[in-house]
Amino acid sequence: MDEREVKGGALASPVTVGAVAGGDPCGLILREKSPLNLESRPEHLETFITENNKFYVRNHFPVPELDLSGWKLTLEGCVERTVDLSYDELLRLPSRTVAFTMECAGNSRTFLNGAKGLQWAAGALGTAQWTGVPLFEVLKICGVSSDAVEVVFEGADSGIPTDDPSIKEAISFSRSLSMEEAMSPDVLLAYKMNGEPLSALHGFPVRLVVPGFYGMASVKWLQRIAVANRRFHGYYQTVDYAFLNSEDAEGARRPIKSLQVKSMLIHPHESESIVRDSRYRLYGAAWSAGEIAKVDVSCDEGKSWHAAKLLGESVSNCWRFFEFDWVAPSQPGVCTLLTRATDAAGNCQPFEHDDNCGSYVINFVTSVHVNIE
Secondary structure (H helix, E strand, C coil), rough: CCHHHHHHHHCCCCCCCCCCCCCCCCCCCEEEECCCEEEHHHHCCCCCCCCCCCCCEEECCCCCCCCCCCCCCEEEEEEECHHHHCCHHHHCCCCEEEEEECCCCCHHHHHHHHCCEEEECCCCCEEEEEEEEEEHHHHHCECCCCCCCCEEEEEEEEEECCCCCCCCCCCCEEEEEEHHHCCCCEEEEEEEECCEEEHHCCCCCCCEEEEEEEEHHHCCCEEEEECCCCCCCCHHHHHCCCCCCCHHHHCCCEEEEEECCCEEEEEEECEECCCCCCCCEEEEEEEECEEEEEEEEEEECCCCCEEEEEEECCCCCCCCEEEEEECCCCCEEEEEEEEEEEEEECCCCCCCCCCCHHHCCCCCCEEEEEEEE
């Protein structure tokens, strides 16, 4: 493995990782060595589908070593019967393929200026086609009790969170969905990514995928599903990946869930040099938990805004690319470019970060500065 040290900040050296835990990431940016966390480069995000080896990697603990011959998925809790499914048994169940844009809840954290956590720039996201068994199909097999409230998902990865000294023993990465959320036909127990079996880096052999939610909801290396008759208060549900709600008494924290509307420029990149008076195609992507309705572009620090052209077909829970034909200024200097997206539900990208979300849900309008020469 050939890795170059990262010194922090939004820009970092690419890392070539050869055959790491069943994957072969192509020039991804190293954000953390142990556990391994890798960010997609801007050029990896130019197409609707992100290639598997160019898709960002988010790990909280070391990648578990799993063998299909001994792997099973246990479904238990408030059910009529406990079920253990082998990989082959899962593959024999009805399946479907769903495309959606997955984004780490901490993506763009470098724009928060010193916030704790992995210093992602804007590349902790990607879009893939996921193939698997709808979760409701396996819940039908075990028979959900009438008093069920939530479904808890436990991964095979475990460890002690480094940012919470109160935790002394290893915990598994676990999240939950409400029964209503869990019964969506788009929520899958996925075993393929873009038509290929999952690599270890992306959750081999089976992971949960939850379209419209931030990436932490899509639990990797799935080994246990527990139907519960009470709310789940696990660490990654109510402590980390949670936000303060001013309407709740005593500072209660709620789990972060739905993607918020957001956009980014892919071209030009930060500090790119552009010839004055030249025509330039601004190109970027916008996404939300639904569909993108419009993207506006400003080339004068927000003084004026212009509608960008949306490209391709609108697909629910997937990003939409956009372009804008821009004529660079006549005068040399630094030019500030902004983009702002609005989704079909009328949600518009904010100009300021919501502090209640801490270092997560970073969807406020950010700028790209280019040099006019």
